[in-house]
Amino acid sequence: MAMAWMLVAMLALVTGDAKCSHVPGDPAAQQIVQFKQRTEGPVGILKTSAGSPIEYKEGYSSITSNLIQHEYLMDSLTHLVRERLPERIVHAKAGGAFGYFEVTHDISHLCKAKLFESIGKKTPVAARFSPVVVERGGIDTSRDARGFAVKFYTEEGNFDIVGFNTPMYVYKDPLLFTTFVHSQKRNPATNLNDLNMFWDFLTLRPESLHMFLLIFSDRGIPDGYRHMPGFGIHTFEVYNDHGETSYLRFHFVPDAGIRNLNSEEGRRLAADDPDYATRDLYNAIAKGDFPSWTVAVQILSLEDVKRMPFDPFDVTKVIPLDEFPLHPVGRFVLNKNPINYFAEIEQLAYSPANLVPGILGGPDKLFEARRLAYRDAQYYRLGANFNKIPVNCPLQTAVLNYNRDGRAPLQDNNRDNPNYFPNSFHGPVPYIDEKRPRNLQLIQDESRNFEQARELYVNELTKQERDSLVSNAVASLRQAAGFLQERAVKWFSLIHSDLGARIAHGLKSNQTNTEYHWQDY
Known part of the structure; x- marks a missing residue:
């Protein structure tokens, strides 16, 4: 039922049947009030998770009850401590x-x-x-x-x-994923975000500075x-x-x-x-x-890929819009x-x-x-x-495969279909696409992209954005160890001498405020 309901709801969005309340003010803050307004009274009888109705006295109090036999208490209390999923390591809030x-x-x-x-x-x-x-x-x-x-x-x-x-993106080599995440998250000893860890990663992998300029x-x-x-x-x-x-x-x-x-x-x-x-x-x-x-795309042919002066599959780089427009x-x-x-x-x-x-x-x-x-x-x-x-769930197609069992939800668990492949008993089979090409095979090297970072700093950021970049980078770097500051200034200078000089000057300044406004040198 849940699957069918969701399919109907999602397809309604496509056909333009989505309903809108046009609520003034702050609908998020009034959500529960609106629920009360659109329901005439209790939406139904309170029940246990197994479907048994809860009697009035049991629903309001457990003080005078045998607690083990108080099913509403047992059902709700044991469920509460299981209500959370493991948090995403990154992108946890959304x-x-x-x-x-x-x-x-x-x-x-x-x-x-x-x-x-x-x-x-x-x-x-x-x-x-x-x-x-x-x-x-x-x-x-x-x-x-x-x-x-x-x-x-x-x-x-x-x-x-x-x-x-x-x-x-930040890095090209997937081996760096764990290192990057750990360096951005909490110090395991202090349980605090640690700017020494943060800047250590950025200055050890300077290709990451392209993204962090933004x-x-x-x-x-x-x-x-x-x-x-x-x-x-x-x-x-x-x-x-x-x-x-x-x-x-x-x-x-x-x-x-x-x-x-x-x-x-x-x-x-x-x-x-x-x-x-x-x-x-x-x-x-x-x-x-x-x-x-x-939604727009930049389009490259295989010939474009071959003649590019850099790796167009390097995620730390951008494809120039002037050459490959949207x-x-x-x-x-x-x-x-x-x-x-x-x-x-x-x-x-x-x-x-x-x-x-x-x-x-x-x-x-x-x-x-x-x-x-x-x-x-x-x-x-x-x-x-x-x-x-x-x-x-894939809403617009039936799923047939040989996966079975495991933790719920199971849906129909592929019913009584054969559960192995290949088989001789009419189980699902792969489709044939003789035109499907093989994936392009790449040999990728280390990422070097100061040129694109320099282009971003000089020609894409406005003067105000360059000022804010210096101000925000200095405010963060001030809290890192001296040798990390020196290493960061070195890399920023390789991106552009003006950027390195501004950040070096900001770090040496006695100012304690976090806003710096600079004139172009």
């Missing part, structure tokens, strides 16, 4: 919503995936936006990168883009999720009906415009409304101001809030391994490692049957 993706421009000559097959086609989507480092109870306005994940519920299965709000600039704190761009990070390998390959980088541009907060605004909101971005997203949808993003593909709209956050957002499971015919994914080593890491994380958090949780 806002999310549901909606649809609509094709506006034809790219079927590049990619045979059915979600792109015709102009006007709509596909249900689920989106989740998340700071990287903060814990689940943390603030929405940290100076941090943000996850930007979109799940497309296509008729060929789920396709996930697990992206970021920056067009580049994070320390005015673009480091998005003004809510509705004004935040998204990027697929990887260069995706796709193919058409003839087996011809192309290479795409996905961009999501907010139709309401990109807006960010400065450090002071971020600190104020951290104190006044730590859930600012989550609240803003919920309220906008509840009021009918549906957030939307234009081509619009569609638009995705969020028009439905979750009804139950835990069921629909906390259990929402993304994986780069969720691909569909026509999309082979990124051929780079980081993408390859993420295919394992995300699946393993969901197994740990949600169990082996996490794709049978309603919000993760």
Whole structure:
């Protein structure tokens, strides 16, 4: 029943039947009041999890009862301590919503995936936006990168883009994932965030500074999720009906415009409304101001890939827009809030391994490692049957495979079908696609990208953004050990002598405030 209900609800989003309350003020704060207003009285008889009705006296008191025989107490008390899932190691806190993706421009000559097959086609989507480092109870306005994940519920299965709000990523070598996460999280001895660890990683892996130039600039704190761009990070390998390959980088541009907060605004909101971005997203949808993003791609041919002066599959680099401009593909709209956050957002499971015919994914080593890491994380958090949780189910196609048993949910557990393959008894069989190409095989080397970081600093950041970058970097570096400051200044100087000089001057300054305003040298 839950699966059928969700399918109806998600398809309603696609056809435009989503209902909107158009509630003025703060709908998030009034949610429970609105529930009372739209129900005439108690919605039903209180029952145990096994379906037995609770008698009035048992429901209101346990003081005079034999506690072991007080089933309502036993049922609720033993459930309470099991109500939490293991927290995500990164991206623990998030806002999310549901909606649809609509094709506006034809790219079927590049990619045979059915979600792109015709102009006007709509596909249900689920989106989740998340700071990287903060814990689940943390603030929405940290100076941090943000996850930007979109799940497309296509008729060929789920396709996930697990992206970021920056067009580049931190590192190229997946071996660094554990090191990066540990260095950004809490010191195991003090249980405090430690800027010595933070800057040690950045200065030992200077390719990471490209991304952190943006994070320390005015673009480091998005003004809510509705004004935040998204990027697929990887260069995706796709193919058409003839087996011809192309290479795409996905961009999501907010139709309401990109807006960010400065450090002071971020600190104020951290104190006044730590859930600012989550609240803003919920309220906008509840009021009918549906957030939307234009989906576009940069397109490379195999010949383009071969002649590039750098590795176009290096996630710490960007593909230059002046040489490979954006081509619009569609638009995705969020028009439905979750009804139950835990069921629909906390259990929402993304994986780069969720691909569909026509999309082979990124051929780079980081993408390859993420295919394992995300699946393993969901197994740990949600169990082996996490794709049978309603919000993760492929809504538009029946799933037939040879997976069986395990922790609930099981659904029908594939009924009485054969449970091994190959078999001679009419079990499901693979489909044949003689045009499907093999993944491009790469040999990747160490990432070196000071050139792109320099281009970002000189030609893409405004003077105000350069000032903020220096101010925010100095404020953070001041709390790190002296040798880390020296190492950081060295790398910043290699990016650009002006940047290194400004940061060195700021570190030597006796000023204690965290705002620095510099003139161009």
